[in-house]
Amino acid sequence: xxxxxxxxxxxxKLARIxxxxxxxxxxxxxxxxxxxxxxxxSEVDVEGVPPMVGTETEAQRQREDVVTDGxxxxxxxxxxxxxxxxxxxxPKVVE
Amino acid sequence: MLTGLTLTEARAGLxxxxxxxxxxxxxxxDAIGRLNKQLNAYxxxxxxxxxxAAADAADARYTKGEARLMDxxxxxxxxxxxxxxxxxxxxxxxxxNFVPPYESSVTARLLDAGSxxxxxxxxxxxxxxxxxxxxAFGSVLNPWKRQGDDAALVPGGSSGGSAAAVAAxxxxxxxxxxxxxxxxxxxxxxGIVGLKPTYGRCSRWGTIAFASSLDQAGPMTRSVADxxxxxxAMAGFDEKDSTSSNRPVPEFSKAVGKSVKGLRVGIxxxxxAPGMPExxxxxxxxxxxxxxxxxxxxxxxxxxxxxxGLATYYIIAPAECSSNLARYDGxxxxxxxxxxxxxxxxxxxRAEGFGPEVRNRILMGTYVLSxxxxxxxxxxxxKVRTLIKRDFxxxxxxxxxxxxxxxxxxxxxQGENMDDPVQMYLNDIFTVPASMAGVPALSVxxxxxxxxxxxxLQIIGRHFDEETVLSVGGALEAAAGFAHKPxxxxxxxx
Numbered sequence: 001x002x003x004x005x006x007x008x009x010x011x012x013k014l015a016r017i018x019x020x021x022x023x024x025x026x027x028x029x030x031x032x033x034x035x036x037x038x039x040x041x042s043e044v045d046v047e048g049v050p051p052m053v054g055t056e057t058e059a060q061r062q063r064e065d066v067v068t069d070g071x072x073x074x075x076x077x078x079x080x081x082x083x084x085x086x087x088x089x090x091p092k093v094v095e
Numbered sequence: 096m097l098t099g100l101t102l103t104e105a106r107a108g109l110x111x112x113x114x115x116x117x118x119x120x121x122x123x124x125d126a127i128g129r130l131n132k133q134l135n136a137y138x139x140x141x142x143x144x145x146x147x148a149a150a151d152a153a154d155a156r157y158t159k160g161e162a163r164l165m166d167x168x169x170x171x172x173x174x175x176x177x178x179x180x181x182x183x184x185x186x187x188x189x190x191x192n193f194v195p196p197y198e199s200s201v202t203a204r205l206l207d208a209g210s211x212x213x214x215x216x217x218x219x220x221x222x223x224x225x226x227x228x229x230x231a232f233g234s235v236l237n238p239w240k241r242q243g244d245d246a247a248l249v250p251g252g253s254s255g256g257s258a259a260a261v262a263a264x265x266x267x268x269x270x271x272x273x274x275x276x277x278x279x280x281x282x283x284x285x286g287i288v289g290l291k292p293t294y295g296r297c298s299r300w301g302t303i304a305f306a307s308s309l310d311q312a313g314p315m316t317r318s319v320a321d322x323x324x325x326x327x328a329m330a331g332f333d334e335k336d337s338t339s340s341n342r343p344v345p346e347f348s349k350a351v352g353k354s355v356k357g358l359r360v361g362i363x364x365x366x367x368a369p370g371m372p373e374x375x376x377x378x379x380x381x382x383x384x385x386x387x388x389x390x391x392x393x394x395x396x397x398x399x400x401x402x403x404g405l406a407t408y409y410i411i412a413p414a415e416c417s418s419n420l421a422r423y424d425g426x427x428x429x430x431x432x433x434x435x436x437x438x439x440x441x442x443x444x445r446a447e448g449f450g451p452e453v454r455n456r457i458l459m460g461t462y463v464l465s466x467x468x469x470x471x472x473x474x475x476x477x478k479v480r481t482l483i484k485r486d487f488x489x490x491x492x493x494x495x496x497x498x499x500x501x502x503x504x505x506x507x508x509q510g511e512n513m514d515d516p517v518q519m520y521l522n523d524i525f526t527v528p529a530s531m532a533g534v535p536a537l538s539v540x541x542x543x544x545x546x547x548x549x550x551x552l553q554i555i556g557r558h559f560d561e562e563t564v565l566s567v568g569g570a571l572e573a574a575a576g577f578a579h580k581p582x583x584x585x586x587x588x589x
Contacts, residue, residue, distance in 0.1 A: 018442030051477030
């Protein structure tokens with residue numbers, strides 16, 4: 001199954017990476033090469049094999065449902081590229 | 096010379112007050128001043144007064160007889176670990192000016208143990224690469240040269256800056272992270288020791304994420320005992336990482352020097368890859384002979400799904416990468432490129448902030464997770480991963496450790512293997528399967544090839560059995576007696 005340009009454009013849109021048409025074609029070729037190579041997995045029989053999620057070395061654990069962190073608004077906002085008072089700023093999204 | 100010591104030697108020298116932590120730190124700052132411009136091993140060097148202040152604090156503890164495990168030992172920190180108040184870039188334009196307001200759990204433990212941080216070492220962008228050529232802050236130069244050839248060689252990746260710094264005397268040791276070989280392959284290329292611990296041994300909290308089910312921090316050092324010592328300082332349970340293990344942390348360094356007599360060493364048939372260079376095969380045979388002489392029993396084993404390791408990795412790692420890197424949106428942290436709409440900000444920020452390799456991996460991951468392809472690629476890869484892990488678990492019913500080469504070649508030149516991504520990915524053919532299974536693996540330098548470049552062998556062990564891995568690594572190290580130094584070195588020509 002080879003990757004076409006329309007699919008590549010859709011993937012770039014989903015990933016929110018803005019690519020020009022010329023870049024899209026380069027990306028398409030690279031991804032197509034890698035996809036062709038990973039297709040070798042189709043020969044592996046996985047009938048009845050469960051998927052491995054994480055490395056399954058530790059059981060999931062629970063903790064008390066209490067606040068363990070917080071009160072660090074200013075520290076968090078210090079990383080923002082643009083802010084206004086205690087808020088992140090973005091272009092208008094609701095008309 | 097102070098820049099040529101192992102951690103263990105330096106610790107003993109400090110304890111005996113043969114030299115001070117300040118002298119040790121100063122010697123390293125001087126070496127960085129002389130060589131970093133050429134090697135580009137550090138992205139950020141900490142201000143001299145901060146480094147010396149940390150060293151002075153360590154000296155005070157030695158004087159009072161209160162010295163800790165890593166007290167006064169100057170180390171480099173891969174620029175993927177968040178360090179409070181110190182710029183942390185992941186070698187990406189996206190985080191070029193990111194100063195974390197918090198400390199990663201691993202670096203916090205190292206600081207608690209008294210380590211003196213020298214700076215943040217270079218890497219492939221977001222730890223994605225095997226040659227340290229994708230860094231937004233320039234490639235790292237391998238301090239080794241081929242005999243009679245001045246060609247610039249790659250240090251391996253992604254922890255290439257850490258490996259080059261340790262090899263060249265710009266740090267006694269450094270932290271690395273390993274997702275598919277990013278500690279072990281650069282360690283082999285630079286002639287040092289690198290240990291990827293069991294998944295869950297070191298907390299991932301505060302380490303910038305690439306592929307969360309694979310990422311694991313570990314030490315890069317000049318000796319196997321040092322790897323044990325530093326892992327002891329780095330490892331331990333952390334509530335802030337849901338995959339962190341709460342098993343007790345053994346005194347890893349004590350495992351080195353223990354007899355390996357009677358241990359069973361497996362040689363996996365599938366690692367005899369077609370086209371393996373003669374010199375790599377010979378070094379492997381030599382390693383087998385050394386361990387046999389040390390009293391190990393050598394057993395042929397089979398890991399039948401080895402050949403699918405890389406393809407499985409290059410579905411699972413990009414899938415996790417595409418999820419993890421979704422956070423770089425230009426709003427909450429990192430760089431922002433302005434546009435008229437919110438989507439426009441996302442698209443421009445991410446197109447310009449990420450380099451081509453990172454973009455390709457995000458796109459690959461987005462594709463394999465997208466509707467209509469998820470089952471065929473991602474779910475399939477997760478099932479094959481189960482089979483790969485089963486191979487290891489079954490092999491470890493027969494043997495205590497596995498011995499393989501670390502990488503299919505010695506360090507290559509900048510510009511080689513660059514055009515075809517699949518060719519570059521093949522560098523990790525021997526390291527990826529252990530990552531997929533989550534088992535610990537160690538690379539030990541064992542000799543030079545005919546061009547004078549270091550080669551490493553890899554010892555893979557059972558989950559949470561780093562001690563046996565370190566014991567066998569110590570035996571291999573003792574037999575090999577690797578004492579070669581690279582061309583570019585803090586002590587060369589001084």
